[in-house]
Amino acid sequence: MRLTALVLALSPMVAFAAGSETPTPPQPTETTETCAEGLVWDLATKSCLTPEESTNDDSARLRDVRELAHAGQYAAALNILDSLQNPQAPLALTYYGFTHRMAGRVETGMDYYRAALVADPGNLLARSYMGQGHVASGNLVLAQAQLTQIRMRGGRGTWAETSLADAIATGHGATY
Template identity: 50%
Template sequence: MRSTFLALALTAPTFALAVGSDDFKPPKTTETTTECTDGQIYDETTKTCVDAKESSLGDDVLYQAVREFAYAGQYDAAKRAMDAMSNQQDDRVLTYRGFVNRKLGNTELAMQYYSAALTKNPDNLLARSYMGQGLAKAGNMPAARIQLSEIRARGGADTWAEIALADAIKTGVTYNY
């Protein structure tokens, strides 16, 4: 049942989840990753590629760029977009920082960011899922199961966060978004 739901979650537009978002599908590929270079972000208003810090892009646009960069494996570009966000202590930013660091192999630093995100917002199911996936990948199944229990206790049963972590515990495979 879970495998069927996970397959649907990863393919159906209304079910799949991407990094740091309430959107349950992988990020849409845009000009940010198809035309822009060197971590620039496509500005829909000016129809040009712009540097994240040098632009007037809002945090929502930057969040979408981080998701797209992370999904594309462009982690340095994701970091630069995060650096331009207005609230560096926002739990979503901390979650992104954890995700990117985990994907870059900086597991200890990633766990620090996830912990900081959860201190800010204990109900951040995405941070719990990503933390648990990192723990599962490292072979720390008891700690990963604690995060899975927390997700369920906080209303996250049958969400992408729960299903992805349960799958990571079962298979050792983690997600890139």
């Protein structure tokens, strides 16, 4: 019982530490400030490389995906996602969804969110982004359903909840 409570209490912090639910846009790094579009900053070699050549692990690659997607470099973000060791991981599927949705391929993005939720029904970030996609499409009923799921799954007070609630209230989702 205590272990369950501890895990639930730390869940938002783990997500925050992973950079998946931060309330602010990603800070620019060498990937967007130094490297040409389509290249990533390789942490080991301290140089710009293609995603396929990079020695970065999936965690570093996902940080680059988030940064590039926020910068509107959707093709580059998708190339990195395609180079992941585990492109079927729930966070990778979530970022595939986000990147496709932001690039205007809304249904493709929604398909990836659904896949992320099949892999991990407790993926609050996928639920938030999916809900924001529903807001953008004008379907507030489905957006509200995702907000309810986030809250039922312990997501009160997280970025996932507050960003989706704000999107429902304003009609505009977060861009990161």
